Structures are given as C-alpha cells and as structure tokens.
Amino acid sequence: MNEIKSTCAPAVSVKPNNGTDWQQTLKRHGEGIAAVVCGVLTFGAWMTQSSGTVWSFVLYVLAYFIGGYAKAKEGLVTLFKERELDVNLLMLLAAIGAASIGYWFEGAILIFIFSLSGALESYTLSRSYRDIESLMDLRPETALRYKDGVETRIKIEELSVGDLIIVKPGERIPADGTIREGVSSVNQASITGESIPVEKEKDDTVFAGTLNGEGSLLIEVGSESESSLFSKIIQLVQDAQSEMPPSQQFIERFEGLYAKTVVGITLLLMLIPHYALGWTWSETLYRAMVFLVVASPCALVASIMPAMLSAISNSARRGVLFKGGAHLENLAGVRAIAFDKTGTLTMGRPQVTDIVPLQDYSEEELLWITGSIESLSEHPIGRAITEKAQNTGRQLARPQNLQAVTGFGVVAEFEGQTWKVGKEAFVDMASENKELFGLLSRLEAEGKTVIFAQNDRGIAGLLAVQDTLRAEAKETVAQLRELGITVVMLTGDKRSTAEAMAAEAGVDEVYAELLPQQKVESVKALKEKYGKVAMIGDGVNDAPALATASVGIAMGNAGSDVALDTADLVLMNDDLTKIPVAIRLGKKAGRIIKQNIAFSLGIIILLILSNFAQSLTLPLGVIGHEGSTILVILNGLRLLKSS
Structure with missing residues (x-):
C-alpha cells in the first residue's frame, strides 16, 4: 500500500x-x-x-x-x-x-x-x-460467462483464457477475444480511433473496452484481465x-x-x-x-x-483526476496542447451532415423515408439518420419486411416500393451518371461516410454522415489560446477531414494521416519547439504520444484502458472545458x-x-x-x- x-x-x-x-x-x-x-x-x-x-x-x-x-x-x-x-x-x-x-x-x-x-x-x-x-460511482467490472448451458455473472478477474462470455447489445466488451456466434457492429473508437462502428461476425477479433452495438455476441476469451476498473x-x-x-x-x-x-x-x-x-x-x-x-x-x-x-x-471534484502533484506542476507550465481528433475533439459518433435528394424528392421527404426505414435498425448510422428525421417533427412510418444485411445496409418495403438503404456496394450504381460519382468523391474527400437510398426507379438520393465536434471544443480551444497556449491537432484521419475540423474548432496547427509512432515524433517536435507540451487522447493508438508528452491527458469515459494507464491525468467526465480550468x-x-x-x-x-x-x-x-x-x-x- x-x-x-x-x-x-x-x-x-x-x-x-x-x-x-x-x-x-x-x-x-x-x-x-x-x-x-x-x-x-x-x-x-x-x-x-x-x-x-x-x-x-x-x-x-x-x-x-x-x-x-x-x-x-x-x-x-x-x-x-x-x-x-x-x-x-x-x-x-x-x-x-x-x-x-x-x-x-x-x-x-x-x-x-x-x-x-x-x-x-x-x-x-x-x-x-x-x-x-x-x-466515482465505483462499479466492479463483470462478465456473463456461458458454461454448460448456464449463464453466470462473474468478476472479470475470474475469467480464464478459453471461457465463453455473452455480450448483450449496448454492453461494453469485458475481455479481448474472438467471436464464436453472433453478428453486431462494435464501436472501436477507444482502440483504433475509428469513429464509425465496425461490423463484426464469427471469427472476428474484438477488444476489451469496446462497445457492442445492436447484436448479441458469444465471445471466446483470448486473454486474462489483470485489473478491474475499481482497482484502477x-x-x-x-x-x-x-x-x-x-x-x-x-x-x-x-x-x-x-x-x-x-x-x-x-x-x-x-x-x-x-x-x-x-x-x-x-x-x-x-x-x-x-x-x-x-x-x-x-x-x-x-x-x-x-x-x-x-x-x-x-x-x-471538477472531474479532473491527477495521478500526482508533479503533473499539476507540469500542466501549469505547458505552452502547447496536442489533441487527438476522433473521440477527443469530436464526439466519436456519426451525425447526418448532408442530404442530397434525386428523382423528385425533397430533402425533407428523402430524410423522412430513410429515417422511417432505419427506425427498426440498431446500427449507429441508422440511428443517426432516424434521429435526424425525428427532429423534423414529422411522424415516422413503419416499413414492412425489413431485412438487415450485415456490413451493407437494410432492405424493406415502404409505400409500395422496395428500398435499399446502405453503402455504395449495396446498391446498383451501374447506370448512374458521372455527376453522382463526382458528388460521392467530394463527400468522401471531406471524410464523410455516404449512405445511398435506392427504390424501384434507381438511386433516390444519398445522405452523408460524419463525426462532429464536441459542443465544448470551440470554447476550450478559445480559452487555451487566451492562456497563451498553442492548440494542435494530431490525427490519423485524412488531411481534408482534419483541416475542416480544425478550422471549425479554431485549432492553430494540424498534423494529419499519422500512425501512432508518427504521433510520438510529432509530440517530440512540439516539445523542441514549445517546451512543455500536453497531449490529450482516448485510444490505444494515442498511448505512446501520451507517454511522450510532458503531461498526458486521457478521456475517462471514452478512453481505452491503455490510455488511462499511460496518462498523467484523466478527464473523468470527458469535459474538455476542465482542461483550462485545471491549468x-x-x-x-x-x-x-x-x-x-x-x-x-x-x-x-x-x-x-x-x-x-x-x-x-x-x-x-x-x-x-x-x-x-x-x-x-x-x-x-x-x-x-x-x-
């Protein structure tokens, strides 16, 4: 002790x-x-x-x-x-x-x-x-172990390699392992930095700390847990x-x-x-x-x-947990702060940004149709479209014979027509014109995920979804700049996406398309340029940079275990405005x-x-x-x- x-x-x-x-x-x-x-x-x-x-x-x-x-x-x-x-x-x-x-x-x-x-x-x-x-609201981490046809809730410390565990929709995966049954989308932003959930099926690998989506999964444990949230x-x-x-x-x-x-x-x-x-x-x-x-x-x-x-x-008490007085002392002297983008400056979940109707539909009508069809879907992108449609105030209708095609989209009967809503590969693009391909290229170049809506007559329109800035991001950046601190963005995303987000947030410098090791090199370069540098991130890919920085800051709710262990202080409520307060x-x-x-x-x-x-x-x-x-x-x- x-x-x-x-x-x-x-x-x-x-x-x-x-x-x-x-x-x-x-x-x-x-x-x-x-x-x-x-x-x-x-x-x-x-x-x-x-x-x-x-x-x-x-x-x-x-x-x-x-x-x-x-x-x-x-x-x-x-x-x-x-x-x-x-x-x-x-x-x-x-x-x-x-x-x-x-x-x-x-x-x-x-x-x-x-x-x-x-x-x-x-x-x-x-x-x-x-x-x-x-x-803290201290809760022990548990897992639902499946053995001999019986489900038992146990502490994660009791899990052994080879155990089978059940992860229900909306639950956080308690251990690294391999899917043996089930299909679902898994939000891996805390591990890989991807803001869009990844479709997972049998034999795919999943990681502890990632969030299960709409499906139930049977997972074979691949590694033992060394510590619980409580002990951490x-x-x-x-x-x-x-x-x-x-x-x-x-x-x-x-x-x-x-x-x-x-x-x-x-x-x-x-x-x-x-x-x-x-x-x-x-x-x-x-x-x-x-x-x-x-x-x-x-x-x-x-x-x-x-x-x-x-x-x-x-x-x-303000939600900023320091691991020692040395880090508070160092934080007071930082001259630059580097932010990871996905899950740190941004929310880490998609929202509808563009609605492009084709045929004879209006934006509102296309949104209502796709929102109604996706209303039965549990996929994060589907929920984003449905939430956007619900905000219009128009009552959504119920589709018929909806079928989800894992990794692609959904098919349903709606108002007498067969509709497909999903990725480009899910719809028939062969007969479409160059203008549509140009629009698709532009939206993708902006870092957006494009969803197509197709009916019996062809492509009825498309919607783009993208991760959005946290509500407090602009205010935080402004306060840091008032304190004389240079704000930098480090991200693995495309430069066009990163620069668009940086411009919206008011960030001073942008380093894009970085691998984890390149983030480390960027932090070292910033330390040579500014002296003491803080780094804030949430994923495993951010951990090396957090360790390299003068002060490493982890997002407490969204952050991965490795980021939390590596960081010098933790934002327990993921509230970025607490950073200038702590400084x-x-x-x-x-x-x-x-x-x-x-x-x-x-x-x-x-x-x-x-x-x-x-x-x-x-x-x-x-x-x-x-x-x-x-x-x-x-x-x-x-x-x-x-x-």
Missing part, C-alpha cells in the same frame, strides 16, 4: 473501512483530538501551576506525551530507519529542552501548536483522498497521494541537511555565547532553545504539499506555493535575528514559528475552494 509521508504530519494511507464507525472516526480525527486534549491539559497545568501542587507537573507530562507521541514516533522512525533528522525531532528536542530549564508551559504550547498544525496538514491529505474517492481507480488515488512534485522532493532533501545544521548550530549556541558574550548559562541555554524552535523549517516543509493536494482535490488552478497553486516559501523563509530569518538580539521570548518564538506553519497550510487550503 502506497503512502504519502510529510515531515510535518504523519502518513495517511488508503485503507478499506473495516472497523466500526467510532473506530474510523477516531482514526480519521485522532491527531486533531490529540491536539485538543494536549491544549486542554496545557491550560489545566497552567491554571494549577501557581498552587505548587504535583498536579501541574502531571498535567504537563500528559500534555507532552499525548500531544507529542505521534511526532516522537515518526521522528524516531526517521532517525533509526532512514538515519535522518527531521523537524519532528527538532520540535520535540526544543520542547524537552524548554522543560529542562524550567519552561514547561512554553514547551507544552510548542507541542500543542505543532500537533495542531500537523493535524491540519493531515486533514488536507485525508480530504484529498475522500474527495477523489467520492468522485484506487490505484489512481494512491498515485495521486504518493507522488510528490519536484519542488517538494527538493524541500524533502533540503530538510535533512537543514535539520542537521540547526542541531549543530544549537549545540554551539549552548556553549559559545556564555564564553564569548558573557551570557549566563540560563540565558545561553534559553536562547539556544529559542533558536532550535524558530530555525526549524516546518513552515517551509508545509509550504507545498497541502497546497498541491488541495489543488488535486479541487480538480478531482489555471495549477498556475494558482504555483503562486500560492511561492508565497508560502517566501513567507516561511522570511519569518524564519526575522525570528532568528530577533533571538540573537535577545528580544524574542520562547512563547513568542513558538507562536511565530508554529503560527507561520498554520498560516501557510491555511493558505494552501484556499485551493480547496478555488474557482
């Missing part, structure tokens, strides 16, 4: 809810409870201190133990296992040192505020986990919590050296001022303890991760982190100088140092509500 470890707060791990409610509540809020109890005990000890009873001493010891236990444990583990000093040990040494020279109250206050700031940071970590977890989401959560951005990694490395330096200087301050400056031993030890408190880098260490995780949590959030997180670092360093320097000027008391040092830690954490928490 992966964990994220902060030096100012204990580790928070992703674990299942196995205990009772009160146990889980205690585990979740244990640090906060310990901090509050420490504060109450400290107040009680201070109130009884003047009475001279032993109760004051007992309450102080309890406050030290309850408030400092978690920090002492973490600090000692770091010391003995990693052979490193951290701020936890520095704070505890300072508190013990304060008590040793009679400043029990100041030491207790130090532990109280330190434990409170740690609880606040832990709240940030656990809040990030809960927000990401609550995003949990893994994404763990990755998001465990991966630190480069800036935090630097702070972590810096902290070890800094802590050793502080301890070394403190030891010198316990001796040198007494001999060199004539201070009393009491004053010398006191100033050394104040230095140990105020020079600790706790606020500096807490400057990054709370802010970063708050931003990740915020973006997760702005990343930039704001960067600004807040810089503010926190500058503020924490400034406070440390101010407190150290005040201590050497003998104008800083231990209580003020505690409040100044731990107060700055709390302030930088609260500043980072602003990103939870940032718009």
Whole structure:
C-alpha cells in the first residue's frame, strides 16, 4: 500500500473501512483530538501551576506525551530507519529542552501548536483522498460467462483464457477475444480511433473496452484481465497521494541537511555565547532553545504539499483526476496542447451532415423515408439518420419486411416500393451518371461516410454522415489560446477531414494521416519547439504520444484502458472545458506555493535575528514559528475552494 509521508504530519494511507464507525472516526480525527486534549491539559497545568501542587507537573507530562507521541514516533522512525533528522525531532528536542530549564508551559504550547498544525496538514491529505474517492460511482467490472448451458455473472478477474462470455447489445466488451456466434457492429473508437462502428461476425477479433452495438455476441476469451476498473481507480488515488512534485522532493532533501545544521548550530549556541558574550548559562541555554524552535523549517516543509493536494482535490471534484502533484506542476507550465481528433475533439459518433435528394424528392421527404426505414435498425448510422428525421417533427412510418444485411445496409418495403438503404456496394450504381460519382468523391474527400437510398426507379438520393465536434471544443480551444497556449491537432484521419475540423474548432496547427509512432515524433517536435507540451487522447493508438508528452491527458469515459494507464491525468467526465480550468488552478497553486516559501523563509530569518538580539521570548518564538506553519497550510487550503 502506497503512502504519502510529510515531515510535518504523519502518513495517511488508503485503507478499506473495516472497523466500526467510532473506530474510523477516531482514526480519521485522532491527531486533531490529540491536539485538543494536549491544549486542554496545557491550560489545566497552567491554571494549577501557581498552587505548587504535583498536579501541574502531571498535567504537563500528559500534555507532552499525548500531544507529542505521534511526532516522537515518526521522528524516531526517521532517525533509526532512514538515519535522518527531521523537524519532528527538532520540535520535540526544543520542547524537552524548554522543560529542562524550567519552561514547561512554553514547551507544552510548542507541542500543542505543532500537533495542531500537523493535524491540519493531515486533514488536507485525508480530504484529498475522500474527495477523489467520492468522485466515482465505483462499479466492479463483470462478465456473463456461458458454461454448460448456464449463464453466470462473474468478476472479470475470474475469467480464464478459453471461457465463453455473452455480450448483450449496448454492453461494453469485458475481455479481448474472438467471436464464436453472433453478428453486431462494435464501436472501436477507444482502440483504433475509428469513429464509425465496425461490423463484426464469427471469427472476428474484438477488444476489451469496446462497445457492442445492436447484436448479441458469444465471445471466446483470448486473454486474462489483470485489473478491474475499481482497482484502477484506487490505484489512481494512491498515485495521486504518493507522488510528490519536484519542488517538494527538493524541500524533502533540503530538510535533512537543514535539520542537521540547526542541531549543530544549537549545540554551539549552548556553549559559545556564555564564553564569548558573557551570557549566563540560563540565558545561553534559553536562547539556544529559542533558536532550535524558530530555525526549524516546518513552515517551509508545509509550504507545498497541502497546497498541491488541495489543488488535486479541487480538480478531482471538477472531474479532473491527477495521478500526482508533479503533473499539476507540469500542466501549469505547458505552452502547447496536442489533441487527438476522433473521440477527443469530436464526439466519436456519426451525425447526418448532408442530404442530397434525386428523382423528385425533397430533402425533407428523402430524410423522412430513410429515417422511417432505419427506425427498426440498431446500427449507429441508422440511428443517426432516424434521429435526424425525428427532429423534423414529422411522424415516422413503419416499413414492412425489413431485412438487415450485415456490413451493407437494410432492405424493406415502404409505400409500395422496395428500398435499399446502405453503402455504395449495396446498391446498383451501374447506370448512374458521372455527376453522382463526382458528388460521392467530394463527400468522401471531406471524410464523410455516404449512405445511398435506392427504390424501384434507381438511386433516390444519398445522405452523408460524419463525426462532429464536441459542443465544448470551440470554447476550450478559445480559452487555451487566451492562456497563451498553442492548440494542435494530431490525427490519423485524412488531411481534408482534419483541416475542416480544425478550422471549425479554431485549432492553430494540424498534423494529419499519422500512425501512432508518427504521433510520438510529432509530440517530440512540439516539445523542441514549445517546451512543455500536453497531449490529450482516448485510444490505444494515442498511448505512446501520451507517454511522450510532458503531461498526458486521457478521456475517462471514452478512453481505452491503455490510455488511462499511460496518462498523467484523466478527464473523468470527458469535459474538455476542465482542461483550462485545471491549468489555471495549477498556475494558482504555483503562486500560492511561492508565497508560502517566501513567507516561511522570511519569518524564519526575522525570528532568528530577533533571538540573537535577545528580544524574542520562547512563547513568542513558538507562536511565530508554529503560527507561520498554520498560516501557510491555511493558505494552501484556499485551493480547496478555488474557482
């Protein structure tokens, strides 16, 4: 189980809810409870201190133990296992040192505020986990296994090579395999990038994650599933919590050296001022303890991760799931974004774009006839024609004797005539003129799929269908360009189709007719030209480019498993407008982190100088140092509500 470890707060791990409610509540809020109890005990000890009873001493010891236990444990583990000093040990040494020279109250206050700031940071970590977890409607992936004449619904992890599974119309195919019975159209856009579903029949290969169309299929499993959707989401959560951005990694490395330096200087301050400056031993030890408190880098260490995780949590609630803070940091610096076309900038499903009537039909009448005939069809192209016809408001009629010819089209009796609606190869084109062939060539050159309608008299007309831009595509591209980001399209489609879509969306540059490896080369060229480059895609063919980009972005709903695994962040709702929102959030997180670092360093320097000027008391040092830690954490928490 992966964990994220902060030096100012204990580790928070992703674990299942196995205990009772009160146990889980205690585990979740244990640090906060310990901090509050420490504060109450400290107040009680201070109130009884003047009475001279032993109760004051007992309450102080309890406050030290309850408030400092978690920090002492973490600090000692770091010391003995990693052979490193951290701020936890520095704070505890300072508190013990304060008590040793009679400043029990100041030491207790130090532990109280330190434990409170740690609880606040832990709240940030656990809040990030809960927000990401609550995003998902977690459903286990299952398959309908057919064995010995019995259908059994099982988890996909239980499937074995050679098992037979039934995939009903509209279901997602759960495993790679070969069709043994049935005929259907399968939407393979997530795998191949094709926007038009492919007709599949016996002995054809199908892939996990593709969407079955109108037919029922019996599939022989060809490979075992290594992970379920549920486990992948949990893994994404763990990755998001465990991966630190480069800036935090630097702070972590810096902290070890800094802590050793502080301890070394403190030891010198316990001796040198007494001999060199004539201070009393009491004053010398006191100033050394104040230095140990105020020079600790706790606020500096807490400057990054709370802010970063708050931003990740915020973006997760908006449907953008980062796999780690490093990717948020990188996204804020991108200068170009490359979009795949099919299923990313476009919807990935066909719509009627052209209606060309022949003979004596009008556009509306030809659409009504073909829509009525296709109303009994479950093919995606047929549904697109029917939906277009229904939008006219005219009641569709019912065809007679409809017969679907797999891979070609449909035949039906309609209003006394025999009609064929389907591909060019399905109709009789021998006697048609050159004008029709020219029209066909033009539409196909535009990347459109042409459907013919033929009656007893010949070709009655044709309709063209094409994938269309997502509703938010234009707005997203415009917002990205406002942010100074160059928008690029990478696609395997024909150049004419790609350029038409790019012009409609407002894309700056177009790279068309690319194979997966050529997409990788294009991303590399863009990185040389612009620096940091993001790539967004949805299919297996996009995965190499996603891995090559500075930041890989996958479409969560439409995306293939490989794309989701390869990407650095996932658009869970496939909403492209969330990309500029995430970029702005990343930039704001960067600004807040810089503010926190500058503020924490400034406070440390101010407190150290005040201590050497003998104008800083231990209580003020505690409040100044731990107060700055709390302030930088609260500043980072602003990103939870940032718009």
